[in-house]
Amino acid sequence: MRYWRKRHEGLDLEAELRAGRPEPASEFVHRLEARVRNDGSRFRAGSLRVAFVGALTAVMLLAVASVGGVGYASSAAEDAAVSVKRIVTPNDVITVLKRSPAIDQYKKPKAKKVKKAKKAKKQGKGTKGRVRARTRPPFTG
Amino acid sequence: MLRRDPLADPAPLIKRVYAYAAYRLGDGADAEDATSETFERAVKYRKSYDPRKGEPVAWLLGIAKRCIDGGWSKAEFPTQDVDSVDTTDLEEETLRRLMISRAVAALDERDRELIALRYGADLTAREIAELLGARTNAIEVALHRALGRLRGILGVDETEPVRKRGASR
Numbered sequence: 294m295r296y297w298r299k300r301h302e303g304l305d306l307e308a309e310l311r312a313g314r315p316e317p318a319s320e321f322v323h324r325l326e327a328r329v330r331n332d333g334s335r336f337r338a339g340s341l342r343v344a345f346v347g348a349l350t351a352v353m354l355l356a357v358a359s360v361g362g363v364g365y366a367s368s369a370a371e372d373a374a375v376s377v378k379r380i381v382t383p384n385d386v387i388t389v390l391k392r393s394p395a396i397d398q399y400k401k402p403k404a405k406k407v408k409k410a411k412k413a414k415k416q417g418k419g420t421k422g423r424v425r426a427r428t429r430p431p432f433t434g
Numbered sequence: 435m436l437r438r439d440p441l442a443d444p445a446p447l448i449k450r451v452y453a454y455a456a457y458r459l460g461d462g463a464d465a466e467d468a469t470s471e472t473f474e475r476a477v478k479y480r481k482s483y484d485p486r487k488g489e490p491v492a493w494l495l496g497i498a499k500r501c502i503d504g505g506w507s508k509a510e511f512p513t514q515d516v517d518s519v520d521t522t523d524l525e526e527e528t529l530r531r532l533m534i535s536r537a538v539a540a541l542d543e544r545d546r547e548l549i550a551l552r553y554g555a556d557l558t559a560r561e562i563a564e565l566l567g568a569r570t571n572a573i574e575v576a577l578h579r580a581l582g583r584l585r586g587i588l589g590v591d592e593t594e595p596v597r598k599r600g601a602s603r
Contacts, residue, residue: 314457314554322448325444326445326448
């Protein structure tokens with residue numbers, strides 16, 4: 294300290310601190326740099342790969358779209374969906390579309406109208422538990 | 435979109451992180467260990483680097499600070515008794531560096547950290563403020579006081595003859 298005080302009165306300390314900044318050994322810097330770069334190349338390769346795949350996909354889409362491939366692909370997909378639906382859906386009801394005299398002759402009888410009968414039944418049921426109003430005395434002969 | 439690699443050019447970053455670590459821990463093996471540890475963590479978490487939050491050096495110094503605060507803060511600062519050094523054997527420059535290193539070691543932890551960030555890692559007061567979560571004004575005042583204390587330890591006059599323009603950006 295004595296030596297310092299004697300020689301460096303009024304020194305620019307900030308400049309000294311900057312100039313006297315500790316520096317690492319070059320061997321240490323090279324070693325650490327190599328390690329970081331090795332890991333970095335893996336990092337860069339990964340992101341480059343992703344970018345390449347993205348670019349390739351975009352180029353292919355553009356090429357296909359320019360010759361109407363998108364519409365073609367969508368219609369093909371639609372057809373495939375229809376075929377699958379046909380296979381998967383149960384289809385045991387046979388519908389005969391052809392009309393013939395036999396069908397006209399022996400066609401299924403129309404369902405009878407049971408409305409009236411039902412009404413009558415209802416009325417009968419309805420009177421069962423009720424006391425019928427008498428307008429005149431019953432005939433006794 | 436390609437992500438920006440914060441460690442694309444590691445050599446200057448290694449030097450700055452090392453200078454910071456050396457001002458805090460002393461020049462030598464501890465500073466090298468802290469620097470290695472910092473870069474190991476940086477490589478591991480390089481995807482977490484966000485360029486919007488600052489330059490890669492500030493990000494690395496944040497990691498270095500956590501490394502040192504967590505593991506090395508109680509380590510003994512290696513110093514050499516300069517009075518016992520034979521001045522005829524050493525050049526004046528080397529002796530001056532030793533003196534400064536010893537004076538920095540005598541500062542308290544907070545002052546040493548500020549000196550390390552400002553003169554070791556070469557950050558501006560604003561960058562230090564961002565890193566430490568303080569106001570730029572407060573950092574400038576704290577740095578001024580730390581320098582004053584360093585001058586006191588070195589026995590240098592408070593009145594500096596030549597102050598370089600823009601020295602304290």
